Amino acid sequence: MNTLRVEGTEDTPHIVLDKDRGVLEISGRSLPEDSAGFYKPVLDWIEAYSKDPNADTTLIFKLEYFNTASSKLILDILYALEDVKGVKVQWHFLEDDEDMEEAGQEFSELVEIPFEFIPYEPGSMGPQS
């Protein structure tokens, strides 16, 4: 299964979906004009992955901003992985960004997937595959 890699822009996130490593990463900003269109290839890849997943899968979110339309698609991504065994989510948030932390907590309450909350300091790049 090919790795899906999308370079980030000022309004779309950096995406790496890598079956070899079992790591799915979405980072940066997500405020596309057409959120559903932007995330369709991501959801298609995850649907295919969920039919033959790795034993362990780490879904990493490290978002600076996301619009409310993107939040629906993030939830769709989580729903698509909810029944896959061995999935965990790492939710990175800037240590002062309580809204981003709380957004992650809200998602964690909507799906049966374990979440790990990881604060980072300003200037830290964190995961960028």
Next chain:
Amino acid sequence: MQRFVPVQHHQGDLSHETIKKIISLTEQKMEVAGERVSVRRKVIGVMIESLQNIARHQDKRPGGQHGHPSFFIGRSAKEYKIVSCNPVCKSKVPRLKASLQKTNALDRRELASLHKATLQNNPLSEKGGAGLGLVEMAMKSGARLAFDFPEISDGCCLFCLEVTISSEHRPSARSRLKQLTP
């Protein structure tokens, strides 16, 4: 009376490219001004919703011409004020007003519940909206949303929305809710 210094303003149609420019310029100005990251994140988050809301829902004025959306962000010593105006058909005003009144009537816990239920249950609209913009802005602001619908022609009003964000240190609606939760 607080005096607000303009940080950024725009008048005219809003394309996605224009929105990106407005956000980028505002971010640069706030960073140069030494604004705290937590405040920048809140302000930009509200701007994104406000500007994309205008772009998604701006109605054509009678005669086929677009109205004149406008956007303003200003700063006083204590807070930021984000004001957006866009033309809407009068027929949409009652529903919009009801949504705003409902949002303003909710306490912090109720806003969080509504946000979660909407996220969970509402599909994206044909225009790509999640139906969460007003609740999201209210939660980031922690204050009531101010609004008005002045009439600009037969069948057409301006929808003016004003959101304030404190630049002083104070817990957000979300973290205050967390403190309240056992």
